[in-house]
Amino acid sequence: MNNPVPGAAEFYAMRVVTRLTGLSADTTRVWERRYQVVAPSRTNGNTRRYSAAEVRRLTLLREAADLGHKIGDIAHLAETDLTRLINQDNVATLIRTTGRQVLRATEAYSHVRSEYLEAIGRYDVRKASDIFARAATLLSSSDFIFKLIVPILKEAGDRWAADTMSVAQEHLITAQVRSLLDQLMRMSLQAPGGMRILVATPAGHRHEFGVLIGALIAASKGFETIYLGPDVPEKDLISAATISRADVLLLGVLRDMAETELTDFTQLLNRLSKSVDTWLGLPPQNLANRSVPGIRFLERFEDLDMALTERMTQAFLR
Numbered sequence: 001m002n003n004p005v006p007g008a009a010e011f012y013a014m015r016v017v018t019r020l021t022g023l024s025a026d027t028t029r030v031w032e033r034r035y036q037v038v039a040p041s042r043t044n045g046n047t048r049r050y051s052a053a054e055v056r057r058l059t060l061l062r063e064a065a066d067l068g069h070k071i072g073d074i075a076h077l078a079e080t081d082l083t084r085l086i087n088q089d090n091v092a093t094l095i096r097t098t099g100r101q102v103l104r105a106t107e108a109y110s111h112v113r114s115e116y117l118e119a120i121g122r123y124d125v126r127k128a129s130d131i132f133a134r135a136a137t138l139l140s141s142s143d144f145i146f147k148l149i150v151p152i153l154k155e156a157g158d159r160w161a162a163d164t165m166s167v168a169q170e171h172l173i174t175a176q177v178r179s180l181l182d183q184l185m186r187m188s189l190q191a192p193g194g195m196r197i198l199v200a201t202p203a204g205h206r207h208e209f210g211v212l213i214g215a216l217i218a219a220s221k222g223f224e225t226i227y228l229g230p231d232v233p234e235k236d237l238i239s240a241a242t243i244s245r246a247d248v249l250l251l252g253v254l255r256d257m258a259e260t261e262l263t264d265f266t267q268l269l270n271r272l273s274k275s276v277d278t279w280l281g282l283p284p285q286n287l288a289n290r291s292v293p294g295i296r297f298l299e300r301f302e303d304l305d306m307a308l309t310e311r312m313t314q315a316f317l318r
């Protein structure tokens with residue numbers, strides 16, 4: 001075939017497509033041949049190359065098919081209709097899987113959250129990760145993060161503070177959320193050359209849940225997210241940002257700092273702002289100096305969501 005050879009950076013080979021969409025190569029080819037769901041370009045050697053939009057479409061079709069729709073019935077649907085169909089079914093299925101037909105969606109979420117925390121309480125790691133995996137496939141990423149993960153981490157924090165959750169159980173949850181982040185990153189349709197965000201807490205700050213949630217939000221919005229974890233020294237933050245050519249460094253702090261530590265922290269932020277666009281997530285009552293030039297302060301996850309959208313729009317318009 002003499003189609004223009006797509007640039008390697010924008011088009012995906014079958015082996016990448018199967019990983020991103022969760023479809024086998026055979027199914028992808030059958031859907032293409034019988035239902036013309038996508039029309040990939042070909043290289044000079046006649047090998048298929050799929051665009052990011054085609055990968056997204058195949059992923060949506062796979063999700064809808066997993067929810068019980070026949071491919072013949074959905075193959076012609078536009079992306080927006082497919083997304084609507086999947087979201088409607090997700091809530092319906094979530095409610096059904098809880099076994100209570102009349103359960104309202106909010107109650108279904110709280111049921112799933114307690115099921116998860118009970119499994120963690122029994123150290124039933126398999127059950128707990130099954131619950132996450134099921135919810136992750138059934139829900140939109142934003143519902144999954146804001147209605148399940150954020151409240152679970154907050155509840156875990158409260159239980160830990162009330163001594164009803166052990167350090168080991170807290171570590172289990174953290175490990176599961178990290179692994180979710182990995183999966184989200186692998187599934188994300190981030191095109192090479194897209195926005196990259198580094199996420200960490202600075203040295204001396206071990207509260208990790210806030211930045212983990214931040215990392216999940218960024219990954220779900222398509223940012224290439226590099227999660228460095230808690231307690232990262234300044235020189236590592238700077239070199240990681242430089243070497244990875246990150247667009248944004250997202251930090252988070254939770255605990256208060258004494259006066260000298262606050263002064264040092266302001267200086268750290270000053271230095272970081274000269275190397276990379278730095279954002280800091282923190283509680284509203286935290287005494288950190290909010291007037292450091294070049295630093296963006298975020299007190300709620302919604303603020304982060306908005307900042308990420310703004311950053312994507314700027315990059316798009318540039």
Ligand code: B12
Pocket residue numbers: 153154156157158160161170174204205206207208209210211213214250251252253254255256257280281282283284298299300301303304
């Ligand atoms: C879990 C926990 C720990 C765990 C952390 C485990 C981990 N892997 O993260 C461990 C055991 C390590 C720990 C240690 C300590 N902890 Co602690 N910890 C907590 C706990 C129970 C939950 C915190 C949490 O993760 N919440 C989840 C976050 C996401 O929820 P949130 O705070 O409501 O977040 C909101 C905002 O703050 C903001 N936000 C927060 N982070 C981010 C990040 C981004 C990117 C964005 C956009 C927004 C954002 O947005 C959220 C929505 O509005 C809290 C008590 C509590 N119930 O909150 C104490 C708490 C935070 N810890 C506290 C303290 C004092 C400590 C220690 C000093 C205790 C000690 N004596 O050793 C050490 C300090 C460690 C260190 N050097 O940093 C205090 C802090 C008090 C203060 N005002 O300074 C708290 C409040 C407990 C208390 N009431 O005294 N802790």
